[in-house]
Amino acid sequence: MEEIETDTQVDEILLAASNHDVSRLRNLLRNSSANVQDPETGFTPLHSAIAACEEDTSEGPKLQTNGNTNGETAEPTGREKELEAAAKTVKYLFLNGAIWNDLDFNNETPGCIALRLGLNELYELVMDAGVRAEMLLSRLDEYQILGDNDDEEDDDEGFEIIEDPTTEGATAAPTTEAPSDAQAATPAPPAQESTDPSTTQPVYLAGELDIAPDTILDSSANAVMMSWETPIMKRSAELLLPTPGLRVLNIGHGLGIIDDMFQESSPKSHHIIEAHPDVLAQMKQKGWMEKKGVVVHEGRWQDVLPKLVGARDEDGEEILFDAIYFDTFAEEYSALRDFFTEWVIQVLDPAGGKDGDGGSFGFFNGMGADRQVCYDVYQKVVEMDLFEAGFDIEWEDIEIADLQSTGEWTGVKRPYWSLKTYRLPTCKFIG
Ligand SMILES: C[S@@+](CC[C@H](N)C(=O)[O-])C[C@H]1O[C@@H](n2cnc3c(N)ncnc32)[C@H](O)[C@@H]1O
Known part of the structure; x- marks a missing residue:
């Protein structure tokens, strides 16, 4: 059953993610989805965890205040520790079904932010999750071709199809051209299916x-x-x-x-x-x-x-x-x-x-x-x-x-x- 989170819950989850506070996330995600979105920015917890690693050259690393610490600013203990904590958070979110390629309102996936900020390790983690999700999707696809003819909607969690990984001119994510030089799409990139009917073969x-x-x-x-x-x-x-x-x-x-x-x-x-x-x-x-x-x-x-x-x-x-x-x-x-x-x-x-x-x-x-x-x-x-x-x-x-x-x-x-x-x-x- 789909969880419905209150605004406060969403704020708390996003805050815990941006603070790389895995134990707080563990509590919060007991009853909530790892794919909530900030109504103003479209950030998911993954976006927040990664974006929080942006270096603010004038004021030092940008870590947000943890609601549990009475407004005290979390003390960064160095860039390496910060990135290590971010990596743990990202892994934890993936373990809890975070979608690797959701788009924020700036049209960025978590991976886009990691790439823009030069966060190689986090980028690799997102990519690995993307590969796992896409491989799983394609295997499920085969499985359905083999025997599952019913029309029930898929409700697999943890990944979303990259849109249009067509070969030429497809939508936002990997398809082969569906248009084969393919064009990308909305929310979430590579995918097994084009959402644009004009790009179907018939x-x-x-x-x-x-x-x-x-x-x-x-x-x-x-x-x-x-x-x-x-x-x-x-x-x-x-x-x-x-x-x-x-x-x-x-x-x-x-x-x-x-x-x-x-x-x-x-x-x-x-x-x-x-x-x-x-x-x-x-x-x-x-x-x-x-x-x-x-x-x-x-x-x-x-x-x-x-x-x-x-x-x-x-x-x-x-x-x-x-x-x-x-x-x-x-x-x-x-x-x-x-x-x-x-x-x-x-x-x-x-x-x-x-x-x-x-x-x-x-x-x-x-x-x-x-x-x-x-x-x-x-x-x-x-x-x-x-x-x-x-x-x-x-x-x-x-x-x-x-x-x-x-x-x-x-x-x-x-x-x-x-x-x-x-x-x-x-x-x-x-x-
Ligand atoms: C991107 S163009 C190929 C461009 C080519 N490489 C070139 O150098 O100009 C794709 C071509 O594949 C053809 N095509 C699409 N689906 C096909 C299919 N299932 N079998 C054969 N040809 C197909 C299209 O009609 C189109 O001419």
Whole structure:
């Protein structure tokens, strides 16, 4: 049953959290939730515990007065002790079901505050909680797919879905582009589900696209693809196809940026899977269907791949690839996970690649990219899922210009990227 706290209780909980007073919290949380919010700031106890560590250079460390000490100011015993107490408080709050990614009225999660204040240890604790919550959510998701068909509402405590960890252009937290370059959302970041119906796959595929030389927008002005991603595509293509004569599979043609780059490496074969009729029409106009060595599969990868697995080419050889790239739109993180867990392992040649030491798999890493903490959480989540699926992953950093100041988002429903660094993943079979 949900607890209803009085204003006084809420104040007391927030005060105990900001004072890092775990024993007081222990008493207060017996009958209350660890996820109360200050009506003026939107702070939860986690926000309070972390924000209290802000150093006030003029007046010394800012610890608030503990209501139990008759108004005396708690004596800070040094920065290290303060941070240690904060860490204990944060851990205690997580043990009591604190949600790692609630937003305050300043649009910050507790992790955002820790990052802004340079509180690395606290940031790591929040991230770890985020990873645990997201992993648990995705496992619950699988469990429900396997057998739980009832419509009862989930009331799992302790975490909230990161909104839209879609792959491109999704909402506030990690999804794969749902829009895949994904856009972030409200309260709480990365997530398994988009809250914006316009970014679901059936709506996207049924809608008309506005395709310009530098952008593709869907019928709700979500950005499907934008040319600022060109350096990312270029480096991905270089890493995946380092020499001519290799076999590549690309999922999601978009503006064709990476497919143009793959063509520059003169691949032996180049398969492209594309689902949107408007993108396919554009491909036809540009002559992709007639290009030598190019095979365009019209449809969703979910429908195409089952037919491609085990198929043979005109020389009678099994169709396998040295390189695979995945960059779709309006799909959630679970789609990317299914892709590498179920399909990459079947069509990536373990003896492929430039040196015959195994093919490579890459994907657009845009999950949770409107918020650093969500991006970091999803990096860990995807690393764990890839490892479980049998892949090693190497990351390379690419600096991204300030897209806000260059006016990149004009006319776009929601910016799906706000970070300084893109982390480019390249995966190979373990061993
Ligand atoms: C972000 S764009 C790809 C951009 C591309 N990497 C480039 O360099 O221009 C995403 C593309 O994936 C396509 N797509 C979305 N869902 C898909 C699915 N399930 N199967 C195949 N293609 C899909 C979209 O229609 C769109 O063309």
